[in-house]
Amino acid sequence: MTTDPTTVDYPPGPSGLPIVGAVPASILGGLEFRERVAREYGDIVHWSGLGDHYYMVSDPEAIAHVLVHNNDNYVKGELFQRSLRPLTGNGILNSEEDEWRRNRHLIQPAFHPDRIDVYAELMCEEAERTIGAWTDGETRSIHDDMMELTLRIVSRALFGVNIDPYVDDIESAVNDFLPATSSLSHLLLPEGIPLPARRRMARARATLADVVDDIVRRKRADPGDADVISMLLAARDENENPLSDEQIRDEAITLLTAGHETTAVALTYTTYLLAQHPEIERRLVDELDRDRPTVDDVSNGSFVDRVVKESMRLYPPVPGVVREAKTPDRIGGYRIPAGATVFLSQWVTHRDGRWYDDPLAFRPDRWSDEVADELPQLAYFPFAAGPRRCVGDRFAMVEAKLLLATIYREYHLELASNRALDIVPTITSRPKEDVLMRVHERRAN
Numbered sequence: 001m002t003t004d005p006t007t008v009d010y011p012p013g014p015s016g017l018p019i020v021g022a023v024p025a026s027i028l029g030g031l032e033f034r035e036r037v038a039r040e041y042g043d044i045v046h047w048s049g050l051g052d053h054y055y056m057v058s059d060p061e062a063i064a065h066v067l068v069h070n071n072d073n074y075v076k077g078e079l080f081q082r083s084l085r086p087l088t089g090n091g092i093l094n095s096e097e098d099e100w101r102r103n104r105h106l107i108q109p110a111f112h113p114d115r116i117d118v119y120a121e122l123m124c125e126e127a128e129r130t131i132g133a134w135t136d137g138e139t140r141s142i143h144d145d146m147m148e149l150t151l152r153i154v155s156r157a158l159f160g161v162n163i164d165p166y167v168d169d170i171e172s173a174v175n176d177f178l179p180a181t182s183s184l185s186h187l188l189l190p191e192g193i194p195l196p197a198r199r200r201m202a203r204a205r206a207t208l209a210d211v212v213d214d215i216v217r218r219k220r221a222d223p224g225d226a227d228v229i230s231m232l233l234a235a236r237d238e239n240e241n242p243l244s245d246e247q248i249r250d251e252a253i254t255l256l257t258a259g260h261e262t263t264a265v266a267l268t269y270t271t272y273l274l275a276q277h278p279e280i281e282r283r284l285v286d287e288l289d290r291d292r293p294t295v296d297d298v299s300n301g302s303f304v305d306r307v308v309k310e311s312m313r314l315y316p317p318v319p320g321v322v323r324e325a326k327t328p329d330r331i332g333g334y335r336i337p338a339g340a341t342v343f344l345s346q347w348v349t350h351r352d353g354r355w356y357d358d359p360l361a362f363r364p365d366r367w368s369d370e371v372a373d374e375l376p377q378l379a380y381f382p383f384a385a386g387p388r389r390c391v392g393d394r395f396a397m398v399e400a401k402l403l404l405a406t407i408y409r410e411y412h413l414e415l416a417s418n419r420a421l422d423i424v425p426t427i428t429s430r431p432k433e434d435v436l437m438r439v440h441e442r443r444a445n
Contacts, residue, residue: 009334009335010046010053010334010335011041011042011044011045011046011055011332011334012041012042012045012046013037013041013045013046013047014037014040014041014045014047015047016047016049017049019049019050020049020050020188021047021048021049021050022047022048022049022054023047023048023049023050023052023054023188024049024184024188026047026054027182027184027187027188028184030423030424030425031319031347031423031425031429034056034319034320034343034345034347034348035347035348035351037056038056038058038345038348043057043058043059043062043332044056044057044058044059044062044331044332044334046334050188052339052340052341053336053337053339053340053341054340054341054342054343055331055336055340055341055342055343056342056343056344056345056348057331057342057343057344057345058344058345058348058349058352059332059349060349060355060375060376060377060378060379061376061377061378062331062332063344063349063378063381063385064377064378064385065331066323066331066342066344067321067323067344067378067381067384067385067386067388068377068378068385068386070329071386071387071388072326073325073326073327073329074323074324074325074326074342075096075323075324075326076093076094076096076322076323076324077322077323077324077341078324078341079187079322079324079341080094080322080323080324081094082186082187082191083181083182083187083426083427084181084427086177086198086201086202086205087177087201087204087205087208087253087257088250088253088254088257088258089246089249089250089253089254090246090247090250091103091250091251091253091254091255092104092107092251092254092255092391093254093258094250094254100388102237103251104391106231106232106235106251107228107251107255107391108391109231110158110226110227110228110231111391111392111394111395113394115226116295116394116395116398117295119153119157119395119398119399120294120295120398120402121292122153122156122157123153123157123398123399123402123403124292124293124402124403124406126149126152126153126156127149127402127403127406127407128292128406129152130145130148130149130407131406131407131410131411131439134411134439134441135439136439136440136441137438137439137440138438138439139416139436139437139438139439140436140437140438140439141434141435141436142267142268142271142272142413142435142436142437143264143265143268143430143431143434143435144171144434146263146264146265146267146268146403147171147174147260147261147264148167148171149264149403150259150260150261150263150264150267150399150403151163151167151170151171151256151260151264152164152167153260153399154255154256154259154260155256157395158227158228158229158255158259159215159219159227159228159229159252159255159256160219160224160226160227160229160230161215161218161219161227166211166214169207169210169211170207170208170211170256170257172207173203173204173205173207173208174204174257174261176200176201176203176204177200177201177204177205178261178426178427178428178430179424179426180197180198180200180201180204181201181426181427182424182425182426183195183197185197186198186201205253208253208256208257209249209253211256212249212252212253212256213245213249215229215252216229216233216245216248216249216252219233220233228251228252228255229248229252232247232248232251232252233248255392258392259392259395261317261428262317262318262396262428263317263396263399263400263403265315265317265428265429265430265431266308266311266312266315266317266396266400267400267403267404268431268435269311269314269315269317269421269431270307270308270311270400270404271404271407271413271435271437272415272421272435273310273311273314273315273362274307274408274413275413275414275415275437276362276415277362280307280362280364281408281412283303284303284304284307284404284408285408285409285442287302287303287304288304288405288408288409289409290409292406293401293402293405293406293409295398295402297405298398298401298402298405301369302401303364304401304404304405305367305397305401306364306365306367306368307364307404308397308400308401308404309364309367309380310362310363310364310366310367311362312382313350313351313356313380313382314350314351314360314362315423315429316346316347316350316382316429317382317428317429318346318382318384318427318428318429319345319346319347319423319425319428319429320343320344320345320346320347320425321343321344321346321381321384322341322342322343322344323341323342323344324339324340324341324342325337325338325339325340325342326338344381346381346382347425347429349378349379349380349381350379350380350382352379355375355376355379356379383396409442410441410442411439411440411441411442412439412440412442413437413438413439413440414437414438414439414440415435415436415437415438416436416437416438417436419433421435
């Protein structure tokens with residue numbers, strides 16, 4: 001870490017404007033703000049405004065302190081809740097302590113390794129269905145395609161339903177909701193004020209609630225034995241009471257949205273990087289078999305595994321983790337008061353030249369066992385870490401690798417525009433504009 005363990009109360013950081021401090025700059029400045037303050041002030045940065053304290057932490061040791069070693073002292077907090085609770089309610093992403101443990105216990109079986117092996121075939125089936133609709137030489141919005149593809153997969157795998165009748169409504173709701181979460185007025189003004197961003201968020205929640213309620217009605221009439229909705233309907237609390245309709249709705253909306261958005265983003269950026277590095281694409285294709293890929297084909301250490309890991313290093317689907325201190329703490333010798341918001345920045349840490357040689361280069365081979373073993377703990381944390389590590393991390397990685405292998409054994413994707421990639425950091429790191437690709441069918445030898 002660049003800071004000495006001293007008795008200094010607050011680390012350095014931007015001062016900003018009277019009263020509001022650097023809070024507006026931190027919201028409006030996006031990823032550039034995070035990069036700039038880390039470069040100017042170091043591993044632990046502090047700013048304040050409107051009576052609150054904010055920290056950005058990008059040192060792996062300090063990140064491990066928050067997420068792993070002292071995780072009991074850090075909750076999701078008010079800022080996270082204000083951003084996501086309007087959509088996902090009290091689902092697994094937002095709940096805390098006993099409620100979170102209950103939710104995790106209910107959801108965990110759906111992500112058991114044995115279940116993911118079962119999901120693998122349907123992942124490939126859906127990928128084949130997607131590229132089966134492509135026409136050689138046409139230009140497509142690859143992000144739109146990946147969003148629809150991963151949405152169909154999560155609905156079949158976790159819900160046991162065909163999502164096709166709901167695709168447009170779900171994508172419209174997610175597209176409306178995510179930009180609203182980063183609205184300056186929404187994040188700064190009291191929650192009771194009916195802002196345009198909040199009305200969009202409420203409409204998105206209502207749309208997804210209607211979709212989920214229809215799915216739940218179908219599962220009540222014809223329950224399965226392994227899908228998440230059926231498991232939630234069969235669950236009982238310590239007093240043998242069933243979960244409320246609202247609890248089931250919150251969990252289902254959480255899984256439906258979070259379960260496809262981040263993987264779609266990861267695939268979009270991976271195809272973007274491969275289009276710029278034809279030598280890496282050639283290596284990837286050379287590794288692929290002409291048969292449908294299996295979990296073993298994309299196991300840890302395979303080249304497709306390295307490609308996805310490196311893509312998620314350069315373009316983490318979730319660009320930062322936010323926590324709030326329950327009680328006072330010290331990180332790197334600096335005071336963290338109770339109630340302070342702490343940002344842990346994958347975007348900054350993953351691109352730090354102290355941990356990665358030539359950090360802005362796309363180099364999948366940096367994930368050889370020897371190099372990866374030398375990394376500090378949590379120099380790489382695309383799925384967060386500790387008890388609140390993403391419950392679907394293995395599902396997402398297997399899915400991304402299988403879809404990539406299925407697509408690239410059949411198609412070469414060429415960037416249709418030289419426009420620079422512009423990223424909008426909300427809950428996820430979405431591309432601001434369509435990522436347009438010309439798709440070229442590979443000819444059998």
